[in-house]
Amino acid sequence: MARVVTPATLRSMTFIPPPAEELRFLDAELRRLDAHRAQLLARRAWLVSVLQSAAPGPATPPFGGPAPATAPRPEASAPRVQNVLLVLGGVLLTIAAMAFTLVSWGHLGIAGRAAVLGTVTAAALAAPVPLLRRGLRSTAESVAGLGLALTVLDAYALHEAALADTDGTAYAAVAATVLAGAWAAYGTALGALRLPRPAALAAAQLPLLLTALAADAGPHGISAALLLTATADAAAALLVTSPALRPVRIAAAIGAYGTGGWGLLGALWLSWTAPDPGAAARAAALLLPASAVALTAAWRIAGTARTAEPGRTGVTSATSATSGTDAPATSGTPSPALPSFSPQPLTTALLGALVLLAALGGVLRVTLPGGWAVPAQLLGALALLTAPRIPRMPEQVRHGVAWASAAVQGLALLWALPLVAVALFGPFGWADRPWSGGPADARDAVTVHAPWLSHSGPALAVLGLLAGALALLVRNATWRQRALAGAAVLAWAAALSVPAALELPYVVGLLLLGLLTVAALALPVLPPTGTVLALVTSVDLAFLALADRTATLTALSALTVLYAAASTRSRLAPVTAPAALAYATALACATGAAAGWQAPHTALLVLVVPAVAVAVAPRLATTARVACELTGAVAALVAVGLAVTDAPMLALVLSSLGVLAGATATQPDRRAAGYAAATLFALAAWVRLAAWEVTAPEAYTLPVTVPALLVGAWRRRRDPLTGSWTAYGPGLAVTLLPSLAALWRDEGWPRPLLLGSAALLITLLGARHRLRAPLVLGGTVLVLTALHELAPYLVQFADALPRWVPPALAGLLLLALGATYERRLRDVRRVRDVLGRMS
Template sequence: MTYPCPYCGAPANLETGCPSCGRGPDPDAAEVIRTDAEISVLIGELATARKAVSDLEVRISQAWQRRHKAAARVRLAVGAPPPPETSSRAVQNVLFTLGGLLLGVAAIVFTAVAWAQFGLTGRAVLLGVVTLVALAVPPLALRRGLTATAETMAAVGLLLTLLDGYAAWYVNLFGVADGSPARFAGVVCLVTVVIAAGYALVTGLTGPRVAALLVVQPALPLLVGPADPGPAGWSLTFGAIAALNLVAARRALLVPLAYVCAAGATLIALLPAAIAGIDTLRTARPVFHAAWQAAVPSAGWRLPAALALVAAALFLALPPRARPAALVAGASAVALALPAGLHLPWWNGPILDLVALVALVAALAPAGRRAAPALAPSAARVAALPAAASPSAPVAAASAVTFVCQVVAVVLLGAHALAAGFGRPGVAAGVLVAFALLGAALAVRGGNPVLADGGKIVALLSLPAIAWTGAAALGLAHPAQVRAVTVAAAVGLLIVAFTRAGAAALAAVPPLAVTLLVAETDLVPGAASLVVLGVIVVAAAVAGRVGPTAAGRGLGVAVAVAGGLAVALTRPAGSVLEAYTILGSCLALAGAFAAKRAQTPSWAAYGPALIIGLVPSLITVLTNDEGQQLRRLLLGIAALAILLAGAKFRLRAPVVAGGGTVAVVALHELGLVWELIPRWIPLAAGGLLLVLVAATLESRRRDLSRMRHALGRMS
């Protein structure tokens, strides 16, 4: 086998070695050449196999579609009942969710108002016993394999744990009400987090982990709040929360939720920097006439220092490949906060922004090249990467995150520099010159077509603005300013005409011209009418493509709903609303039963009747609280019955309509906790009913799964 000699590069083989330098055979060098050839063949085979798998998936999907259509025609011909619209698992999840919601709302209402009827000892014993019972149910349910039941009751038990803290404050247990309410709430949150984390460790449930992660978010701000930490203190507080969430994500604990919480805490931690940047803009007013000596209101030197510490904490908490994003965000925040932090004149803001911009633009091109595989619009670029386990794929993804952060930071700092620079025409001209130079640098050294075209657009659009602000800075009259802008625009058009890529800048002119035209001639209402007309045309085209049957059903639903609501709104004053809506609902329901076919969706068949019967009463309940107690109770019972009927027959429309109404009514009751009415009783009863029905359904599904496994082993 021939291979290049690793010492001199001459052709060598395993029999005689290298004839040029005289070294003996090198099996490792030969193995490298042989393995390279094998890898090339395997990559080709992998691509062929992936294409074959993709083709098979498409053919299987098409076969399933043909099978479903044929089965539907068979059922229609023999009059067989249609298949269920929802799965038993989906119905079970809906029932558990709504049952837990009703139980939680009932517990909150009971703790807030109704339990005042009991004595001090009775209150503590009752709420404590209920909490212990709720926390004792999940382990028993887990032993029977009822995981969803355990998750629901664990969530209710942890909510009751929080309410126990409120109860202790309400009765001033051990004098806790004599201190700060916010600090006590923070202590309660920390205790709940410890209980939830320990509970998750013992039971292995997911819900307590989610509860611990969510409840820990307000704990630290509640503890810090009474000390009045100021902007720097709040940045440090929320920066610590963001770092804690990132650590949880790195330890594979609820990764998506942890990253969402970390993103929210990071935005709040950087909010003082945005406020300091707004203070710089306010000091730079009025446009073209700001005072040179006007200093930005001081936020204190601690704010930039705190932002730097937050960036450092995020840098350490993030995975190594995502750490550049923390540096970009931290540098941008510090640049925005420095003028206010050091009490500098307003014109220092654009200078600091431009310094940060230069550094970001210098790093933008290599970041774009590293992120190209993840940002490429063509799937072929991604498919050309090595196998999914290759470390290059996560590198590209992390580089894409950093690249996007850099682009956002460039836009933010550039906009701030330009807005602040317009305090004086000379400063504005300097900022625009810097923009033009940075755009030209990107156009020449961007290394990416998108970056290069973006740089050319920025540079070309900066020319007329430089001419305008420069002429104003020199004190030229208005006609001279117009001539300068005209010459600069002509130069830009010549550049566009003599460079092919300059046509990208020309593409930015029509949107800008339309925007200016609308702003100058006040054409916004006309534009809105055109948008509405366009939406109507598109909707008509889509309706024409779905076919007359579906369009007719949709039109029938719309007409029935509109007619029912019109009757409800135009009823005689003083009459009972339900006397009209229930009649219309019953008529629509009777028509649905008479005209329903086997393949008619439940929304088309029962949707009008459900909407006519539920929506007017729900709107009345939400908009008028006076004397609506009986209506709320009856509406909730009716919605609960509709939900259970939909769960029984596995129909989507009753499940969604009834469940949505139950949820809205329950949340509305939560907003009326100040009324001393024991309405927590029907809420708790309804919640227990839904949880019991869902637990029964889960138990049946578990038994059915066990029977299937047993039959499978027997065969």
């Protein structure tokens, strides 16, 4: 009779602690093991860092033995090498199968062919099952890929052997359908494989396209087939959310964009080249569903919250990853969540909205005449801005729709800009034909050198719609002021183009430009914008008025008064004050020309402008004052240019400008203008002397020397530290040097006598007052004048001497200098010290 072992008997035979005590014992042992493991890992990390930082060369062995070979570091991980080998093996087997099918197929009978292909294909498709059971997933993927490629070869072999008379394109469509379904079923059956289902999705891109080609459906049918396929891809990309099916999702998204892109290009081309409304409607029937699909996809992508689902098991151990062998999957351990693949909703929404507007534009292009399709399409784009107000629309979809509307608005603006360019730059054509007679209307006035555009009416409508949209639809506080400025610019561009577009009378066009200038100056939105627009409009008005004499004088007078009145507003004065002076200058020139005056006499009238600038500038703010003075200086240059052909009148103009510069120099912060005044007075005197045909240089230099010396003396009196070269050098050089140059060309005696006497007097004064500049300049000129007077005698004396005398004299001189070298150096130092003590 067998003995029954009870728990009490076991407890009496072996000591077993109570469960609570045993649990505490296990916890303590686990903590000890964890601590020991942490120590080992830290030591391992330190050893790895030491080995990595060590020199790559072999270490010197002890006792002089042979150096141990350092193991080369692998450049690729074992799993990567494994995958490369498997892919290469699958590719080579596929190539071999293709070669067998295409080349060696004819050497076998029907039974042999079927047996070989069927057996190999069945074996390749069945092999992944045991491979997956053993955990060889990568090898199973490679063999499965070989099996899928063999099914394609089977389909080709079937057509060549049994269905050669059938249409190849239709057969390819059926074969692609069957293969897509078979691969999808195969991938579903073997869910651990990632390749079959994306491959099935790739094969599914072909059936509709091949069917359309086989049926000779034409461009519309082919585009429809591509768009339907892309719609199915988009649905698959949106509906497949499992992380395990991420490759399917990626393949579906790629197919949607790739196939859909080709379909959209074809449909857009059909819409752009549609010859009649019927063809445009058929193209729109292709584009509208595509737009709806894109917008729906963008809405779903942006509005659906995605949560990662746990993936399939199959995390390999660290040992198998480093050793390169496949290991069985660890059951019960979920894989990390795979990131879901999603296209950008903003880009997709932008694409969908653009396709919608393109469909509308294609229909409008063949329906509305004379370019009115562009304003109509712009209305559609503006209406699209109301779509973002739909409840619960995702933010990214809203932004995509808004960007699509903005893109169409920008294209419409570019389309309308040529009209503005003609209206803006056309008046400049009158610059080379002033007062040649008023044109028939405002359109002729701006088309002197440019053709008129046929779509002026629609372009005006575009400018008006865009201006209204910016003014009414932009409510954001940050962008409100900029939107109003943009609306003002667009409204101004439309108003500038209205006279020419409506072929208004020439005088009416001038009046409208004048009113537009006044309105722009009074524009309350962003004053710099209004001021710039007013200035541009006034320039257009001035050039447009050149066609007629009366119009020119009237327009310039009105602009001068307008900008002078606007200069009373301090914020406008930096622009309006110089503009008033500029138009006054133009008015003076035009008045002189209208009165039949010669240009030098007109210069006297132009002098009024710098005189007004000198009188008005001190009353303005700093920025406006500088701008006003610069404009006055430019007007002065204009006066000089007008008078340059008449010397007496030029002298009068220069002296008048000298008076104005002197008046400016009386202001404490404009003392530097005194130099300009002195220069202008000197130039006026020189021009007058030239008009009198005076050739003596002293007549030109003495009027400059005397004031310069007086100013130098005044400066030294105020600042005794001022050097003589600064105070007296320029004044003395202005007269002495030109007179010395003229001396060598003068054969008379008065100039040498006077120049020598003046140089002697200047030298004595320099020595008396110990001034370096008079002493050096006077002495140098005195010596050179004496040499000039003695030169003829020296030449005669040199001719009378024998040839050996000059070298002998030179040698004696060198000997004398060498003998008294030290004394000469001492004398030179003494002279240098004397000059150094002079000021």
